[in-house]
Amino acid sequence: MTDTFKIGIDVGGTFTDLVAIDASGATVACKTPSTPQDQSVGVLTGLGDLAGRLGLPLADLLARTERIVHGTTVATNALLERKGAKVGLLTTEGHRDIIEMREGLKPERYNLMMPPPEPLVPRSRRRGVPERIAYDGSVVIPLDEEALRREVAELAAEGVTSVAICYLHAYRNGAHEARTAEIVAEMMPDAYVSVSSRVLPQIKEYERLSTTVVNAYIGPVVRRYMERLTGRLVEAGFAGPLFIILSHGGITLVQDAVALAAGTCLSGPAGGIAGAEACAALLGAQNVIPFDMGGTSTEISLIAGGRVALTSERGLAGERIALRSYDILSIGAGGGSLAVPDATGSFTVGPQSAGAVPGPACYGQGGTVATVTDSNLVLGLLDEGALAGRAGRLDRAAAEAAVDALAGEIGLSRMDAAAGIHRLINVKMADGIRLMTLRRGVDPRNFTLLSFGGAAGLHAAEVAREMGIPRVVVPTVASVLSAWGMLASDLRYEVARSQVGNTAVMDDEPLRALYAALEAEARERLPERFAERRRIERSAEMRYGEQIFEVNVPLDGIDFDAPGLTAAVVDRFHRRHEELYTYASPGQEVDLVNARVAVIGEVERGEVARALPDATGPIAPSGRRSIYLDGAFADVPVYPLDALAHGHTLAGPALVAGETTTVALHPGDTAAVTRQGWLDIAVAPKRTRA
Numbered sequence: 042m043t044d045t046f047k048i049g050i051d052v053g054g055t056f057t058d059l060v061a062i063d064a065s066g067a068t069v070a071c072k073t074p075s076t077p078q079d080q081s082v083g084v085l086t087g088l089g090d091l092a093g094r095l096g097l098p099l100a101d102l103l104a105r106t107e108r109i110v111h112g113t114t115v116a117t118n119a120l121l122e123r124k125g126a127k128v129g130l131l132t133t134e135g136h137r138d139i140i141e142m143r144e145g146l147k148p149e150r151y152n153l154m155m156p157p158p159e160p161l162v163p164r165s166r167r168r169g170v171p172e173r174i175a176y177d178g179s180v181v182i183p184l185d186e187e188a189l190r191r192e193v194a195e196l197a198a199e200g201v202t203s204v205a206i207c208y209l210h211a212y213r214n215g216a217h218e219a220r221t222a223e224i225v226a227e228m229m230p231d232a233y234v235s236v237s238s239r240v241l242p243q244i245k246e247y248e249r250l251s252t253t254v255v256n257a258y259i260g261p262v263v264r265r266y267m268e269r270l271t272g273r274l275v276e277a278g279f280a281g282p283l284f285i286i287l288s289h290g291g292i293t294l295v296q297d298a299v300a301l302a303a304g305t306c307l308s309g310p311a312g313g314i315a316g317a318e319a320c321a322a323l324l325g326a327q328n329v330i331p332f333d334m335g336g337t338s339t340e341i342s343l344i345a346g347g348r349v350a351l352t353s354e355r356g357l358a359g360e361r362i363a364l365r366s367y368d369i370l371s372i373g374a375g376g377g378s379l380a381v382p383d384a385t386g387s388f389t390v391g392p393q394s395a396g397a398v399p400g401p402a403c404y405g406q407g408g409t410v411a412t413v414t415d416s417n418l419v420l421g422l423l424d425e426g427a428l429a430g431r432a433g434r435l436d437r438a439a440a441e442a443a444v445d446a447l448a449g450e451i452g453l454s455r456m457d458a459a460a461g462i463h464r465l466i467n468v469k470m471a472d473g474i475r476l477m478t479l480r481r482g483v484d485p486r487n488f489t490l491l492s493f494g495g496a497a498g499l500h501a502a503e504v505a506r507e508m509g510i511p512r513v514v515v516p517t518v519a520s521v522l523s524a525w526g527m528l529a530s531d532l533r534y535e536v537a538r539s540q541v542g543n544t545a546v547m548d549d550e551p552l553r554a555l556y557a558a559l560e561a562e563a564r565e566r567l568p569e570r571f572a573e574r575r576r577i578e579r580s581a582e583m584r585y586g587e588q589i590f591e592v593n594v595p596l597d598g599i600d601f602d603a604p605g606l607t608a609a610v611v612d613r614f615h616r617r618h619e620e621l622y623t624y625a626s627p628g629q630e631v632d633l634v635n636a637r638v639a640v641i642g643e644v645e646r647g648e649v650a651r652a653l654p655d656a657t658g659p660i661a662p663s664g665r666r667s668i669y670l671d672g673a674f675a676d677v678p679v680y681p682l683d684a685l686a687h688g689h690t691l692a693g694p695a696l697v698a699g700e701t702t703t704v705a706l707h708p709g710d711t712a713a714v715t716r717q718g719w720l721d722i723a724v725a726p727k728r729t730r731a
Contacts (some may be wrong), residue, residue, distance in 0.1 A: 045105050048091070049524035050084055051112045051309050055336025055377055055397045056495065057083040058521040059091045061102075062528055069094050070521040072495070072701055075397045080115060081270040085277060100278035108644070109274070110284045110292055110527035112309040115266045116259045116302055120358045125258035126203035126233065129196035130162045131189070131221060132250070133209040134169035139250050143361075158359045161258045166199060168192040170208075170221070178213035184220055193228045204229065205257035207237040207250040212539050215242065233260040240301065241363055243635055244539040248353075248363035255360050256303040263302040267295050284532070288366030289351060290315045291533020291641065294568070306357050307366050309523055310340045314349055314367045316526020317491050320516055321347065323717060328488045330474060332504070333523070334497035336414075337394040339374045341473045342367060345483065346620075351593060353582075365535060365637075372473045376414040376496035377401055380462045382450045388458075390465045402443035403435040411447045413496065415440035416462035419455065421668035422499050422705055424679075424698065456669050467500055471507040478508075482623055485510050493522035498697075498704035505724045506707075513722040514715075517682065520701035532642035534566040537635050543586070544631045549606040555636050556601060563640035571642025578639040583614045586630035592618055653718045656686035662695075670694060670707070671728075682720075689714040693725075 044063075051058045056072045057080070071090045076083035092102040119125045130137065140160045149155050170189050173182035196204065204225050211218045215238030222236050235257035241249045271283060285298035288307035298305055310333065317331035321344055329344040343350060350368040355361075373392020377400060380390045390413065399407035401414040417423045418440045425434045441455060448458035478485040489512045492501035501513045518525045536559050560577055567575060579601070582591035594617045599609050610633075615625040662678035670677075675694055682699030690713050691697065693706030697720060706712055709725025 045107050046102065047528050048088070048106050048109045049111075049312070049521075049527040050087065050109060051312050051521070051523040051527065052080045052083065052114055053309060053335050053337065053523075054114065054394065055375075055400065057087045058524040059087045060518065060521050060524040060528065061091055061095065061106075062525075068518060068525070070518060070524070070701070072521065077118065077397060079269065080113060080266065081273055084111075084270060085273050088277070103274065103277055103279035106279060106281055108282050108284060109279065110286060110312075110530065111270075112286045112312040112523060112527055113263075113266065113305060114309055116263050116305045116308070117357065119259045119262040120255065120306065120360060123358075124262070125161070126261040127199075127201050128162045128166065128203045128205055128254060128257045129199070129201035130167040130205045130207070130250075130254060130257075131170055131192060131196075131225075132167065132207050133173060134171050136209055136246075137164070137167035137169050139247055140167065140254060142247070143251075144247055148359075161254050161360065162205070166196060166201060168196065172208060172217050174208060174210040174214045174217060176210050176213065178210065180214070180216075184217045186220070186224065189221060189224055190228065193225055197229050197232075201229070201232065203233040203235065203257040203261050205235045205237075205250075205254045207253045209246070211238045212242040212244060212249065215239070233257060233264065235260060240303065242539070243363070243537055244541060245363070248361055251361040252303055252363045255306075255357075255362055256301065259306075260299065260302040263305060264299045267299055271295060286312050286315070286527050286530055287533070288355070288364065289533065289535070290318075290349070290367055290530055291535075291639075292527070292530045292644075293532065293534070297534075301364070303362050304364050304366075306362055307355070307369060310369050310371065311367050312523035312527040312530070313340060313493060314342050314369065314526070315530045316493070316518075316522040317342070317344060318349060319526060319529035320491055320514070320522075320719075324489070324514060324715070326489050326514075330477070330485065330488045330490050330510070332470075332474070332490050332492050332494075332497060332501060334470065334492075334494040334500060335375050336377045336400075336495060337373075337375045337396060338371050338392075339470050339473060339494070339497075341370045341372070341470075341477050343477050343481075343483065343488075348595070353593075354590075370473055370477050372469065374413075374466050374469050374473070375494075376412065376417075378413050378466060380411045380413070380416070380447055380458075380465075382447065386451060388447060388451055388461070388465075390462055390469065401440070403437065403440035405436045405439060408439075409443055409446070411440075411443040411458075411462065413462060413466050415443050416459040417496075417499050419444050419459040419669075420463060421666055421674075422463075422696070423703060424666070460669060460672075463500075464503075467503045467507060470500065470504050474504070474508050474510075481621075489514055491516075492704075493519040495520040495701060498702050500705075502693075502705060502707055502710055502722055502724055506727045509727070511724055513720075513724055515702070515704050515720040515722065517699065517702075517718045520699075531644055532567065532571055533639055534563055535637060535639045536563045536566075537637040539635050541632060541634050544583075544607055544611050544633055547607050547633065549604065552607055552610070552633075552636075553601055556638060559636060559638040560640070563638045567640050567642050574643040574645075576641050576643065578641060580637045580639075581610060581614070581633055582635040582637065583610075584632050584634060585618075585626060586632055591634050592621065653685075653687045653714075653716060656688035656714070660684060660686070660689050660691075663698075666696060668694070668696070668705075685714045685718055685720075687714055687716050687718070691720075 073087040171185035284292040378391035401412040693710035
């Protein structure tokens with residue numbers, strides 16, 4: 042490898058993945074167990090392992106590293122485990138219960154026994170302040186600073202460490218919130234302050250308040266983690282910039298990630314989708330289903346027409362986070378998913394997971410319940426030496442004991458129980474793909490399944506077969522694609538403004554001026570060193586007049602200086618609506634709700650994947666293995682993934698094994714090796730079971 046490196050780091054529930062790429066595209070990766078008690082410990086351990094693989098002292102590696110891009114689950118875990126800050130809420134007098142009223146709906150509307158969600162801020166720490174901004178931004182009641190100071194003093198006395206500020210209609214005029222933030226900083230200098238007009242300056246009161254509160258709840262946790270991590274990196278010899286990947290797939294500097302902590306809630310999965318976009322571009326594929334199966338969960342997304350959908354409708358742990366993020370479906374299905382008996386005499390797989398500790402039984406860390414990984418080992422799909430990210434070997438005897446315990450409870454043989462676990466998790470993941478495709482009017486048979494994550498290779502072909510998807514691609518970096526993908530992400534800052542109005546009475550000039558103002562604001566946020574590699578993306582959130590939801594409409598390609606701007610934007614909305622929902626209503630009233638501009642600073646990537654030489658002849662298997670397939674054992678060849686060359690072809694049944702990735706080819710499947718060394722699998726049609 043050459044002199045300088047870029048490093049991507051993805052902290053998952055089970056493993057921390059690290060990738061180093063040099064300027065020529067040569068890639069070295071490693072996995073190390075995550076350390077949930079302090080993720081920065083696992084990160085530094087992984088960096089040490091990565092340096093060892095490169096034959097360098099850690100200090101030398103970090104001194105020669107141009108940048109580190111990091112995806113973290115710190116915010117996600119804090120919200121899921123309810124281990125965030127002690128938050129106080131300052132809001133307009135008379136409106137402190139919005140956080141509990143929500144949108145007037147409940148997730149299970151016919152469940153009369155369903156308890157209401159417990160808010161992140163109890164009523165005793167929600168304080169109303171005399172002030173009022175009207176819908177048009179005019180001041181109806183001035184901010185009562187004396188009353189405000191009393192409320193802040195009481196919050197401080199209660200031990201509040203983080204303050205959320207969300208006043209009515211502050212998205213139109215943030216003056217009262219700005220002054221309130223100044224007073225809070227004066228009276229509570231150590232408190233984290235989350236201000237709605239900075240976090241989410243958009244219409245819809247509950248979404249804005251909920252996002253602001255979530256930001257306040259996890260902000261101090263994210264700040265402490267970033268301080269620990271940056272301190273340890275500096276001590277270890279790193280002097281370059283540390284970037285954090287956000288939920289929308291763009292990267293940002295640490296201080297901005299701390300200020301907008303809620304934007305890191307899908308940090309890790311976003312790296313995977315960014316990597317999937319880079320893979321799709323290298324393959325020349327427009328329609329791709331990213332399929333990321335890790336140790337704890339499986340994330341599924343959709344790239345249609347070369348574009349990943351962004352959404353503002355995300356939720357996590359029952360809380361609404363209305364910041365833009367990749368549209369990702371996460372299901373509790375991973376290598377560590379537990380197989381447990383149910384009341385019907387059968388069993389379920391997931392969503393509970395063995396996690397990093399104790400992990401699957403075969404990891405030898407104290408786990409005793411059968412998992413998907415245990416079943417794959419028992420079936421012969423995994424080799425005992427495939428203990429990614431850990432020293433030693435997989436414990437086959439422990440896996441067999443765990444599967445035997447399940448089999449004994451439900452009256453099956455060991456092999457039938459293991460095969461049932463494998464088949465059930467495949468069906469569960471196929472159902473996830475149905476939700477992302479068929480439920481949205483998308484035919485998955487027109488897509489390529491891009492398989493990545495440590496566990497995906499053993500399941501991808503069968504999941505694709507279940508869905509009628511004819512093609513699966515498995516990159517050589519599949520097990521660490523999220524970390525690899527972060528290095529293909531650009532710096533991204535988004536600004537938005539609510540401008541609700543009927544486009545039929547909207548003139549071109551005010552619309553042009555609105556986007557110009559947003560663009561100017563966005564440009565100011567981009568660091569100067571990215572000025573020469575900057576591009577602008579414009580979009581709008583629009584709806585038909587009677588709709589209660591908005592459609593995100595990309596406005597790329599529209600000339601904002603040309604006449605007929607409003608008509609061009611409306612026409613783009615009709616076309617986008619038809620793409621998403623198969624119909625448009627050109628004669629119906631169209632409303633513009635939010636205007637949005639993203640400024641993107643393109644990072645210098647170098648080569649992201651090194652091309653392989655052509656094969657000079659067929660490849661011989663490195664060995665053979667007995668696997669349990671379709672109710673019987675079969676002796677199949679095992680091919681070394683790292684020895685494949687462009688032009689090699691393989692036929693199933695077979696296994697392709699790398700250090701951190703194993704891919705299963707079933708009867709009728711064939712795989713060609715691409716220029717990048719990736720497996721391009723033609724999936725045989727679904728077999729009829731006897």
